[in-house]
Amino acid sequence: xxxxxxMHLVFGGRVxxxxxxxxTNLNALDIVGIFPNYEEAEDAWRSSAQRTVDDAEMKYxxxxxxxxxxxxxxxx
Numbered sequence: 010x011x012x013x014x015x016m017h018l019v020f021g022g023r024v025x026x027x028x029x030x031x032x033t034n035l036n037a038l039d040i041v042g043i044f045p046n047y048e049e050a051e052d053a054w055r056s057s058a059q060r061t062v063d064d065a066e067m068k069y070x071x072x073x074x075x076x077x078x079x080x081x082x083x084x085x
Contacts, residue, residue: 016078017050018043021057021069030070043074 019041025031032038041057044050050071061067 014045015047015073015075016043016045017047018072018074019050019053019057019069020072021061021067023066024068027065027068030068032068033066039069041069047071047073 020038021041022032022038023034025033039057041053044053054069054071058069061069
C-alpha cells in the first residue's frame with residue numbers, strides 16, 4: 010500500500026437515464042464501500058455492475074473522494 014491512501018467511494022442505484030447520473034431514489038442507493046485505492050474500488054465497482062448488467066436502470070460509479078477532500082492534490 011502507498012504512503013497515503015487515496016479514498017474512493019463505490020455506490021450505485023437506479024437512474025432515470027443510463028447516460029446520466031440522475032439517481033431516482035437517493036434513499037435506496039447501494040453503498041458498496043470506501044476503498045483505499047482505485048484498484049480495489051474498480052474491482053468492487055466491476056463486481057457490483059456485473060451483478061446488475063441486465064438492468065439498464067442500475068448504475069454503479071466510483072467517486073474519487075480524495076479529490077473532493079484535498080482538491081489541491083488532485084493533480085498528483
